[in-house]
Amino acid sequence: MPRVAIIGGSGFYSIFENPEQKEVKTPFGDVFLDIGRIRNVEVAFIARHGKKHDIPPAKVNYKANLYALKQIGVERVIATNAVGAINPSLEPGTFVVPDDFIDFTKNRDSTFYDGKTEIVVNGRVLKGVVHVSMTPDPYCPEIRRSILQALKEAGVKFRDGGVYVVTEGNRFETPAEIKAFSYLGGDVVGMTGVPEVVLARELAMCYATLCLVTNYAAGVQGSKKLTHDEVAEIYERNLRYLRDIVARTVELIPISRSCSCGKALEGAIASK
Ligand SMILES: [Zn+2]
Incomplete structure (x- = not known):
């Protein structure tokens, strides 16, 4: 079975020509995965928003997706x-590999460890x-290196x-919010990076993300001044690159970690 997975965001709904489709049942809901091969590597693929982009950011079943992969x-x-640029030097069409995040989501189920549910991680119930650490690297440095x-x-x-x-979404941010995020050190803004990155860490999985800047954030x-048509054209062109870059990343990831x-759970368990 695959040891590597891709979670595709907006505009990225498939990667294989003829995937094996698999339904995985989890305590948090059922997940539909595509399984296929990229060169010689077996890979699982999930379209985060569904194949028809009908799942909004706050309604994505992040827990089921990550647990199914585990x-x-x-x-x-x-x-x-797909993200908006807070930092004006990141013009649309730029790829960003974040090394940190700030969580402004409000109503999401962001942990597997609710004190009641039994979670199986590497054979251990x-x-x-559980309080996982997000330092020094919130994102896996090895996956980041391969993406880069x-x-x-x-x-x-x-x-x-x-x-x-x-x-949180679904609405976009206000100009005042973007100004505040800029003061806080934010570079890009989106609605789907959390809790995915946190849940992966809670299951001791490696996780990193490749962001594509699709527009400037509010205000x-x-x-470079861009028209709406120019932004749409840049986005389409770079979506094609995005697939190739992700496929190449799969090949570059070392087999052993x-x-x-x-080891994310070592020392993280507060009670049993
Ligand atoms: Zn890692």
């Missing part, structure tokens, strides 16, 4: 997110309170690092 043996997750290498090879415009601010003016993600 149940089939996935250790490493590459995600993609856990039930209680794939970006370099593709010759596209990208930024290594950045702070991803995650909002942000970049050095040398990061500390697999």
Whole structure:
């Protein structure tokens, strides 16, 4: 079974020509996955918003998605997110590989460890309170390195690092909110990065994301003035690159893990 998974964001709904489709039952709901091969690597794929983009950010079943991947043996997750630029130097079409995030979501179920549910991680049954650490690397450094290498090879415009601010949605942010996020150190803003990254850590999985800047956030003016048509064209073109970059990342990820993600639960359990 696959050890690597892709969670595709907006505009990224499939990667295989003829995938095996699999339904995985979890305590949090059922998940439909595509299983296929990228070069010689077996990979699972989930379209975060559904194949028809009919699941809004706050309604994505993040817990079921991550737990289903864990149940089939996935250790490493590459995600993609469409984001807006808070930092004016990140013009639409730029790829960003965040190295940190700020969570402004409000009403999401953001933990597996609710004190009641039994969670199985690497053969161990856990039930209680668990506080995972998000330092020093909220995102897996090994997956990030592989994404960055794939970006370099593709010759596209990208930024290594950045702070991803995650909002609840569905509405977009106000100009005052974006100004505040900018003061707080935010570089890009989106609605789906949390709790996915947190839930992956809670299951001791590796997780990193490749963000594609699709527009400037509210009130942000970049050095380049772009029309709506130009933004749409840049987005379409870069979505094609996004697929290739993710596929190349799959190939570049080392088979055995040398990061500390697999040890995320050591010392994190507050009660049993
Ligand atoms: Zn890792």
